[in-house]
Amino acid sequence: MNFGLLATAESGEEIAGVLAHELHHVILRHGVTRLLSRVGGFTMIGLLLGWTNLHSLVNLAGDLTQLAYDRDQERAADERGETLLAEANIDPRGLATFFSRLKREHGDLPPILSSHPGFEERIRTAAALPVPANTRKLPSPNGLSCR
Numbered sequence: 001m002n003f004g005l006l007a008t009a010e011s012g013e014e015i016a017g018v019l020a021h022e023l024h025h026v027i028l029r030h031g032v033t034r035l036l037s038r039v040g041g042f043t044m045i046g047l048l049l050g051w052t053n054l055h056s057l058v059n060l061a062g063d064l065t066q067l068a069y070d071r072d073q074e075r076a077a078d079e080r081g082e083t084l085l086a087e088a089n090i091d092p093r094g095l096a097t098f099f100s101r102l103k104r105e106h107g108d109l110p111p112i113l114s115s116h117p118g119f120e121e122r123i124r125t126a127a128a129l130p131v132p133a134n135t136r137k138l139p140s141p142n143g144l145s146c147r
Helices: 004-006 011-026 030-049 052-065 069-089 095-106 119-129
Strands: none
Touching: 004 095, 011 030, 011 052, 011 069, 011 095, 030 069, 069 095, 069 119, 095 119
């Protein structure tokens, strides 16, 4: 996540949706899971083939931190984030409007080229969510900035 979120989002609900999604990547330990599975596989191959270069393993670990989450992890973070929003009485449809804007501005990659579910799928899912009965209106991010 970066400072672009404040510049892109048009409502507090959009920001809350993105933050809830990202929070659940952490809670579900997606980054650690990906890192351990990739390093574990590399280490096993290295042991089988007799590679003992610790420097290569350290470099690989650094490269792995740049990997994107997979589609199932993205869907899980979306789902858990949406649940968190509903429990907090925040309209989860803010995610749908955020994804719609991203799709308009950036288009959608073919599924085979993307680590994320397509915008269309994510928009449909978020737009279909029930709105909590006591939905609270969050303040607009207009005028907010980061230094």
